[in-house]
Amino acid sequence: MTLRIVEHAEATDRGRYREINEDALVVAPPYFAVADGMGGAQAGEVASRVAAEVVREHRRDLPPESLLADIAREANRRIYELAARDERHRGMGTTLTAALVAGDEVAIGHVGDSRAYRFRDGRLEQLTRDHSLVAELQRSGQITPEAAEQHPQRSVITRALGPEPEVEVDTYTVPARDGDVFLLCSDGLTTMLSDGEIEAVLKSSRDLKEAAENLVRAANQSGGRDNITVVLFKLAEEESQRGAGVDTAQDAGSTDDRQADHEHTIVGGLKAAELAARAPREASGRVGSVTLSEQEPGPAVAQRRARRARGRSSGRARPLRRVVATATALLLLAGLFVGGRAAVRSVYFVGTDQSGLIAVYRGLPYELPFGIELYEQEYVSGIPALALPAERRAAVLDHRLRDRSDAIGLVRAIEQGRIEGLDRQ
Known part of the structure; x- marks a missing residue:
């Protein structure tokens, strides 16, 4: 055929x-x-x-x-x-x-x-x-x-x-x-x-x-x-x-x-x-083959919104795993709001932004159900994570919790080309 x-x-x-x-x-x-x-x-x-x-x-x-x-x-x-x-x-x-x-x-x-x-x-x-x-x-x-x-x-x-x-x-x-x-x-x-x-x-x-x-x-x-x-x-x-x-x-x-x-x-x-014939692209305005x-x-x-609405209104039992996960998330949220908010905001980790650039985040590297993020972006470098050798990239992006000076210092060292020994930081 x-x-x-x-x-x-x-x-x-x-x-x-x-x-x-x-x-x-x-x-x-x-x-x-x-x-x-x-x-x-x-x-x-x-x-x-x-x-x-x-x-x-x-x-x-x-x-x-x-x-x-x-x-x-x-x-x-x-x-x-x-x-x-x-x-x-x-x-x-x-x-x-x-x-x-x-x-x-x-x-x-x-x-x-x-x-x-x-x-x-x-x-x-x-x-x-x-x-x-x-x-x-x-x-x-x-x-x-x-x-x-x-x-x-x-x-x-x-x-x-x-x-x-x-x-x-x-x-x-x-x-x-x-x-x-x-x-x-x-x-x-x-x-x-x-x-x-x-x-x-x-x-x-x-x-x-x-x-x-x-x-x-x-x-x-x-x-x-x-x-x-x-x-x-x-x-x-x-x-x-x-x-x-x-x-x-x-x-x-x-x-x-x-x-x-x-x-x-x-x-x-x-x-x-x-x-070749076009002038440099303007930063504003949507571009695409389809407007x-x-x-x-x-x-x-x-469909997604309908599922969410059904989830809010339905009385049917949910799988045990989801119940446990939701309960755990609620407990964690309660703990954060009652006594842990300041602690969460005092820790930092190194990751990447949506473009794959190395960035510093404040908070914990987790997202809770309903799209609740426990972190916020603090600083974005101009260095793609892929620019680092694989083993050093893994060491940098291990989500280790750091203080602000340690996290910023690590990214600054990468920006300045001083990446030797990153796996020990």
Whole structure:
């Protein structure tokens, strides 16, 4: 059976808190990709753009998995060498999740915490494994999935293109069939929406364009803490063009005929061909391939609010674990408010902010149910955590409680390049 791409759509947005969009995407059927850049002074935007460029130009005669691995390694080499030549780009990096449609299979190359999903028969399945600190803790059984969602270091990734001269690339080949929809996205989507909420949006959308727009809108309505990028493509049998949309039957037309119009790279919301001609990006104003207006909550957000309302009004018994967790949280809250508030505010720890930059926090490195944070940001450096060697990075981000002078002094030492012996601090 030969499958063909009958529809694809994409959307990218800077989110509610970021001044620029450091994500990049590629739509060049049969190639699709998402790259999420990181690093200060717009270096992340540079890294993601380089990765996207390599995806577009790489066309060696190799098996699909080998080809995608080769693309990732070439992008890693270029980003690493660029950072070595320019001090402004030191420590920059990017994720890369790329897909290549080949016959009745889809090959995937993956580095970082962007994701690939397959939506089949109304169910969403994650295909990639996150290369992040929290994901590794969860896979090893050290934390629960619920704790992973609230972990203050969930933005720390353990593998990226650029920081090191060599990179390990995960590759997969997954079978595809008529009607499958594949989703590539940056973590700006998955940190704001659960898999169930993403699935609900895909089910309720009339076509892929609407699905992409609704996903980005829902992520913004749920907080929009990071850049959000979504790429969707749908497959159908060669002799069938049934169902161009997610759930409805529409004729998408010939992909081959439309490829010249749709093949493009978007970096930070702009097509790559436009970057050279455009003046430097203004810091204000939302950028993205889709401009989203403020509307009533989408289905994902409505579903979440309905669940919360049911949870408040329902008299049904809850699982014992949740009861115990809630009781424990209430007791802890009571203790904090009665006699521990001053103590909590007198301790500090070192972590990272939403951009992956090393930061100092005041309080305890925990979040309670209902989104109650026991910490607040005190200081953010300009140093990405990925700029540190792995063993020293682990020592710095161990969440050890410190006094203010110790925490600030540690970060100042990193900023000044005095990182020797960090594992002893």
